Amino acid sequence: AQTVTQSQPEMSVQEAETVTLSCTYDTSENNYYLFWYKQPPSRQMILVIRQEAYKQQNATENRFSVNFQKAAKSFSLKISDSQLGDTAMYFCAFVDTSGTYKYIFGTGTRLKVLA
Amino acid sequence: NAGVTQTPKFRILKIGQSMTLQCTQDMNHNYMYWYRQDPGMGLKLIYYSVGAGITDKGEVPNGYNVSRSTTEDFPLRLELAAPSQTSVYFCASRINGGAREAQYFGPGTRLTVL
Numbered sequence: 001a002q003t004v005t006q007s008q009p010e011m012s013v014q015e016a017e018t019v020t021l022s023c024t025y026d027t028s029e030n031n032y033y034l035f036w037y038k039q040p041p042s043r044q045m046i047l048v049i050r051q052e053a054y055k056q057q058n059a060t061e062n063r064f065s066v067n068f069q070k071a072a073k074s075f076s077l078k079i080s081d082s083q084l085g086d087t088a089m090y091f092c093a094f095v096d097t098s099g100t101y102k103y104i105f106g107t108g109t110r111l112k113v114l115a
Numbered sequence: 116n117a118g119v120t121q122t123p124k125f126r127i128l129k130i131g132q133s134m135t136l137q138c139t140q141d142m143n144h145n146y147m148y149w150y151r152q153d154p155g156m157g158l159k160l161i162y163y164s165v166g167a168g169i170t171d172k173g174e175v176p177n178g179y180n181v182s183r184s185t186t187e188d189f190p191l192r193l194e195l196a197a198p199s200q201t202s203v204y205f206c207a208s209r210i211n212g213g214a215r216e217a218q219y220f221g222p223g224t225r226l227t228v229l
Contacts, residue, residue: 033216043152043203045220052214091157095216101146101165101209102173103218107157 002027004094006106013082014114020067021077021109023092032096034068034075039108040088048090051075082113116141119221121206127227128196136191136224138206146209147189148218149173149181151202158205164189196228 003026013019025034036048051059051068058066063083067076079086092106122137140147145166150158150173160173164183178200180192193200203225207218 035217043223043225045205045207047217047219050217052216093218097212101163102160103148103209105158 002029002094002096002100002104004092004104004106006092006109008109009107010110010112012112012114013079015082015084017082018078018080019082019111021079021090021092021111023075023077023106025073025075025092025094025104027073027094027096029096029098031098032094034066035093035095035103036064036066036077037091037093037105038086038088039091040085045091049077079111084113084115087111087113118142119206119208119219121204121221121224123224124222125225127229128193129229130196130198132196133192133194134196134226136193136204136206136226138189138191138221139187140189140206140208140219141187142208142210142219143186144208144210144219145186146211147183148207148209149179149189149191150205150207151175151200152205152223153202161191161204193226198228200226201228202226 005024032053034051038046049061063080089108094104119140148163149161159175162181164170203223206221209218
């Protein structure tokens with residue numbers, strides 16, 4: 001069975017500092033996508049970043065970047081220059097391209113950015 | 116594009132009442148999903164649809180029903196509401212494959228059953 005594990009239930013970081021959130025996954029598939037979603041106190045689920053497994057280059061979106069290690073099945077999110085608005089729950093997610101329609105979500109990491 | 120819209124935003128039900136949570140997307144996505152999120156927890160899949168007329172159960176379907184008569188709409192029906200169904204309900208649609216693969220979520224419906 002495919003699984004997504006986020007081992008850090010809560011983290012905190014000082015404003016303007018850098019923080020890394022961890023995610024590991026398990027799959028026997030070779031082609032898949034990985035995602036980080038942000039859920040601020042408003043509860044809206046917002047796509048932060050996407051990584052296609054066949055791409056070796058790590059995805060970046062402004063202050064957000066990932067470290068994708070396919071062999072290790074690791075997918076961490078780095079947030080640079082943390083801002084108060086980054087305070088949120090962050091979910092790692094996975095979907096394979098074999099015809100399974102379901103996204104697998106991790107249990108989330110609650111990030112608090114401190115002023 | 117409005118994206119994924121959900122109504123109502125909030126609702127309080129009495130035990131045994133029924134209601135329909137509405138979900139509409141205007142992105143012409145074939146895939147749609149319903150999740151519930153209990154306080155402090157992650158997402159649990161209730162039902163999903165891969166296109167009009169096709170639906171299937173997720174991991175927690177009991178107490179719920181869905182229909183998908185059009186590409187745009189994917190309503191979730193709660194029959195005989197129970198306190199265990201108190202949760203935030205999210206609808207999502209999915210663009211499948213390629214550089215834009217992702218699920219896109221509605222703003223959620225907060226449901227309380229008393």
